[in-house]
Amino acid sequence: MTSTPAPHPTGSPLAQGVSEPAVTERRDVVVLGSTGSIGTQALEICRRHPERYRVVALSAGGSDLGLLARQAAEFEVPFVAVAHGEEDELRSAIHDAERALGRMGEPEFAFGPQASTLAAMRPADVVLNGITGSIGLMPTLAALEAGTTLALANKESLIVGGDLVTARARPGQIVPVDSEHSAIAQSLRAGTAREVRRLVVTASGGPFRGRSRADLAHVTPAEALTHPNFAMGKVITTNSATLVNKGLEVIEAHLLFDVPMDRIDVVVHPQQMIHSMVEFHDGAVLAQMGLPTMLVPIALGLSWPERLVDVETPIDWSRAQDWRFEPVDGEAFPAVRLARRVGEAGGTFPAVYNAANEECVEAFHAGAISFLDIVDTITRVVDDWEASPDVVDDKTRAHDVETVLAADTWARRRAQAVLGLA
Template identity: 65%
Template sequence: MRSVTLLGSTGSIGTQAIDVIGRNPERFRVDALSAGGSDLRLLASQAAMLHVRTVAVADPAAGPALTTLLREAGAGDVEVLTGPEAATEVAGRGSDVVLNGITGSVGLRPTLAALAADSTLALANKESLVVGGALVKAAVRREGQIVPVDSEHSAIAQSLRSGASSEVRKLVVTASGGPFRGRPRAELRDVTPAQALRHPNFAMGRVVTTNSATLVNKGLEVIEAHLLFDLPFSAIDVVVHPQQMIHSMVEFVDGSTIAQAGPPRMLVPIALGLSWPDRLPDVDVGIDWTQAASWEFLPLDDDAFPAVRLARQVGEAGGTHPAVYNAANEVCVDAFHDGTIGFLDIVDTVAAVVEAHATTGAGDAGSVEGVLEADAWARARAAEILKSV
């Protein structure tokens, strides 16, 4: 039986992980849950159902209300931790598996804490690897300690079982194209936040769904693939596959391509993150091959969606450039949903912040403090630029 700590338990990844764990009680024991604090009632019910020992919540004022809800849910004697470092505290307590389903760069310290404790890190928080880069890779203590939970990177990890690393020619990361696939740039100027949140296949949180509409999410995934699988950016392609039945592919030197296929859901990647390298039975329903279907593959439109091209640039530049890219985008996504900027302003502003960073070089990629300094600089610079938009 593996002990598990779930970070972001009330979000999309966390709730699906609990579903997987609930169907495999003989395989997993949940030690701790962590959440931001937006749904304390759900967090309390999860703690009671899973009989956890510790619950952590980022909201420093949530303690009394959470304690009451835990008592009402019949959770028993549960340790309650609050504050911005609460998730880092439980991540570093040495569970066999830490599933990091936090959204945003705030997941960096918990990622580093889990690695330092020699836990297997089931990584759904791509931002921590993207912004932490060399820091996160240096913290890895053993081969296979990071298991990717993003469906694309899980698909690549599964496909890589078909050959040796020396036999890999390139990775092919698939993208749905988002809700605005096929539209020229001019037609994107007036799209609304509500339209941007209508992802064609997945139900995700506001930031990730918006990132999928701008393709910033795919840009982050290209950087993540480079860091996870040690391949140059020139060996990482992106192809638009609207149906998202193929989650990603690996092309080998002999010309063969291995693709991992399945319904456009996250259950299998999450289950593999918890059980890797083993597979759990009946995690999801397979593809019905008796039904006629057509799968499309289209080139990425870099003019309408320049986020991936920009991500390649910041990835090649290295250092704190990826942290700046991510931080500026988080500020712009909030501004877009607040109604203060347009859809196209998101990536345009990120590009302007990245360009400014090329001359200032804020932060130092060699320390957490340096990375967070670059993160803070980028947020301030983005906010300054947005005042004139």
């Protein structure tokens, strides 16, 4: 009996052509950002299913070499990559962790800014990119060039790279790990591309849902890091508070599924039990539902198109519960509206949007700017990029990696100048 590929919008990285692997297939996995939230959960899934996954490489930024060493020793990883860290310190920590487990081994090491890219180039079946920020672009491109399935949690690399990324991806090569895009990918298996009317991306609304713009003038970094449903890193949690993250996800959905920006809606759903939806042209809406955790999308990223057994606890339908849906307050949270404009422009504009945001988030947590300054500054930088003759003449095309990186650098410097930090 032959299988039929799952239907997805034609021309997208999730287009038809995904092959159905045997259930017993064991996959070699590379985990980029292994000490972060996505990476540690991915390794937990590998730990639960040793018959399905063999971890062949890990990479991390270097902020927690002890954890990285324990991961490398436990999974007997042959290649370990670190952006920032001392080789002697990591080597010693791995030896200590191995002795504690009664093992001895000597992985190959890579250090420096290209370390994660080298890890992404390793022979493997799946590369999970769980790095945060635009620094994930080169590892994403490396994994695609190597022909490896890319489980993509690093949305910034797709958004910043745009056509550079999608042009390198063969049909079915990119599997989204963001819960919203995983939900859309799952829902799209029920229909064909021509039957899709629109995508509906859900948002929690963040910790400041319901507040007016005036109310947001004096919120603190600590308050911005109090997400109602998820425990995440500093940047993505702050992005969820400003709704910049939802703006990035609209651009990501456009690129992943080849759906026009004006057919991608955002709705606030505070409970986050519905992770996103697909509306078909007959009026049917398919939603993927589940607890507000990342385990299912991460597991699917590793096993796509199969499902692993007992990844997460199902919803308890015997318990009374209310789910709400609200429109986005565009006055208090203009980031989504700005992202639509940026996504429509395409080219280097998403790179500028993302880079300016990353600089603003750092400045906000350093106490240098207010919460409202984040999106206001991103808007100013995008406006200035549109008006500026610098770097490239045609900003609506991402000509090559150098063009994208030049726009990224320009935006960071411009954001610092606007904020008076340059």
